[in-house]
Amino acid sequence: MQIQNENIMVFDEDFYVQQIDRLIEQIENIKKTTADNITLDFSRTKNFDTLAIAIFLYFEKDKRIKTIFSQEIINDLAEFKKNIAFDEKSSGDVSAFESLVMKVNDFQSQLKTFIILSADVFHYSLRAVFNKEGRKAGSVYQQMLLMGNNAVPIIFLLSFLIGLILSLQSAAQLRQFGANIYLVDLIVIGMILEMGPIIAAVIVAGRSGSAIAAEISTMKITEELDALQVMALNPLKYVVAPKMLAMTVCLPMLTIIANMVGIFGGFIIGVLYLGLSPDIFINRAVSVMTLYFWYQSLLKSVLFSWLIVLIGAHFGFNVKGGAEGVGKAATSSVVAAIFAVIMTDAFLSLIFYFEF
Amino acid sequence: MMQNENIIQIRDLTAKYDDRIILDNISLNIRRGEVFVILGSSGGGKTTLLKHIIGLLKPVSGEINIFGKNTLSMELEEFEEILKKIGVQFQGGALLNSMEVWENVAMPLEHHTRLPVSTIRNIVKQKLSLVNLKHAYRLFPSELSGGMKKRVALARAIVMDPEILFFDEPSAGLDPITAAELDELILELQKKLGITIVVVTHELESIKRIADRVLYLQKGKNIFCGTLEEAKAADNDEMNQFFGWSEKVKRHK
Incomplete structure (x- = not known):
């Protein structure tokens, strides 16, 4: 040059x-x-x-x-x-308004597939109660072990701590009014009606909801679901129904554990910090604890268990893309499950509070 | 068993993903006992056609008859009866990763027969030795190589002694020796057991070895269906290129 x-x-x-x-x-x-x-x-x-x-x-x-x-x-x-000289636009390049419309449409169609999936899952799960065909022998027991038994230690620890802290914070307030004995009412009602079912459901959503989504989405990506289907094995029967049955049994049981352990945390604070005598605490607790509260608590936990499995399965079956899609499915399922659990809890609490 | 009986009949099958036409008015007959190869360039709709035949996808319009019955109009339970007489080997094997090899192979027997466990294990052993995988009996799928997974998937596909066997790219990603062995095995199954075999592939060597008749798909259209000799005689530009019969390809060599 x-x-x-x-x-x-x-x-x-x-x-x-x-x-x-x-x-x-x-x-x-x-x-x-x-x-x-x-x-x-x-x-x-x-x-x-x-x-x-x-x-x-x-x-x-x-x-x-x-x-x-x-x-x-x-x-x-x-x-x-x-x-x-060709257009480099992809279908992903859209204006803000278009993307909003697409999100709404996407949510609508997702809701539709979720409802259809739920109907199918309930159908096959109900049949699976009476009929062992179409699933691996012992798979319900295995799922119970994974989703229920293995979650006991963490639920035990966390609900004990929540019960303890909740009572400690309230005890400081109640003490000022000499209303020490009402700590029992507070912790019993608070744990059984709200905290117990929520703690159990959130922990299980994080542990098992994500696992369900990850397992099903991986099976989808590696064509395992297709293989099941052409072997005349229905994936809903084979994969989802055992989880549904196991979860329906396990989450209420975990909720009972969470309730009891949380109340025990309150017992410790009541006795050691507020100076209530143990037999007064126990007598009061038993009289506050009506069967009706337990019925509400277990009803909530059964609904939560269904939501967690259905949402996990929904995100699993609708996975798109490869390894990244599996991660997304797991994340979305946890977020959506916790959201759905808390929304349902709020809704049910309102109904029970005002109607009865 | 009647020779030349049509075991699978497809009429005017049209399939779409969203608005894109993947299969355009496909009609074909597959005869009992033949090796039928579906071929064509990538993105031509081969695997989509296979998935429609085995019921994993539902077409927009058309008719699929297997064993003389329309599979699209039947109830799920009835279709599952047909599926029990069909074996499918998927591209990646599609073995269930949570189970050992023998459990994978045993699955169809466990769920669809009332055979005692010891008999099931013996059948599994026999099928595994048929595909030369005795040593993999207690391994997990993640411990196998790609070719071994395919062979286990083949063992699983033939464990119920199906009447029709589908292969999705059986020799893709295999070395030439293993691929040839697999082709031998396919031919053996066809001759010994009279199984009808439908293969999706674009491995030229394999097609030449095994195909009785071929279907050539081009952008979802059926542009040729017949034997290889007829394909050569048809003198279609794309097919000539595909098989290396055209002048252009020869010059490059």
């Missing part, structure tokens, strides 16, 4: 992209010093690589640069322009 007077550059036969950084720098410098146009003379250039073509186009489009090209460059440039 040589520079003839200030604004005209003439290039050799070879032009390769390695030279380009320095060249662009030089051109920028010239642009700064003069207001005149710059002329790049490529009329002798015959050998150049494919990246260089893109650079030629870049020069050609610059209004302050005048380019002179050899016939070879002109031919290749025309070819290059033809190759890049």
Whole structure:
């Protein structure tokens, strides 16, 4: 390359992209010093690589640069322009409003598939209660072990701590009014009606809801679900129904554990901090604890168990993409399950509070 | 068993993903006892056609008859009876990863027969030795190589002695020796047991070895259905290129 007077550059036969950084720098410098146009003379250039073509186009489009090209460059440039002349928009590029509409539509169709799936799952689960066919022998027991038994320690620990903290914070307030004995009512009602079912459901949603979504979505991606189907084994019967049965039994049992352990946490605070005698606490607790409270508590936990399995299965069956999709399915299922659990809890609490 | 009886009949099958037409008015007959190969370039709708035949996807319109019965209009229970007489080997094997190899192979027997466990195990052992995988009996699918997974999947597909066997890309990703062995096995099954075999593939060598008749799909259209000799005589540009019969390809060699 040589520079003839200030604004005209003439290039050799070879032009390769390695030279380009320095060249662009030089051109920028010239642009700064003069207001005149710059002329790049490529009329002798015959050998150049494919990246260089893109650079030629870049020069050609610059209004302050005048380019002179050899016939070879002109031919290749025309070819290059033809190759890049297609729409690079994807269906993913949409305006904000469009994406809002799409989200609403997506939610609608998801809700529809969720309802259909739920109906199917209830159908097959109900049949599975009476009929062992179509699932692996011992799979319900195995699921109970995984989702119920293995969750006991963590539920034990967390509901004890929640019971303890809840009572401690309330005890400090109740003490000021000399209403120490009402701690029993507070912790018994609070644990059985609200905290027990919620703690158990949230922990199980995090442990098993995500596991269900991850398992089913992986099976979908590796065609295992298809394989089941063509072996005349219904995936809902084989995979989902055992989980549904196991969860329907396990979550209420975990809820009972959470309730009792939480109340025990309150017992510790009541006895050690408020100085209630143990037999007074127990007598009061038994008289407060009506069967009706337990009925509400277990009803909630059964509904939560269904929500967790159905939401996990829904995100599992509707997985898109590969490994990333599995991660997304697991995450979404946990978020959606916890959301659904708390919404349902609020709804049921309101109904029970005002109706009865 | 009647020769030349149509075991699968497809009439005017049209399939779409969203608005994209994947299969366009496909009609074909597959005869009992033959090796029928569905081929075509990538994205031509081969696997989609297979999935429609085995009921994993539902078409927009058309009719699929297996064993002379329309599978699209039947109840799930009735279709499951047909599925029990069908074996499918999926591309990646599709073995259940939570179970050992022998449990995978035993699955159809466990669920659809009342055979005693010891008999089931013996049948599984026999099928595994048929595909040369005795040593994999107690392994998990994740401990197998790709080719071994395919062979286990084949053992699972034939464990119920099906009348029709479907293969989705049986030799894709296998070395030439293993692929040839697999082809031998396919031919053996066809000859010994009279199984009808439907293969989706684009492995040229394999097609030439096993195919009785082929279906050539081009962008979802049935552009040829017949024997390989007839395919050569048909002198279709794309098919000539596919099989390496055209001048253009020869020059490149």
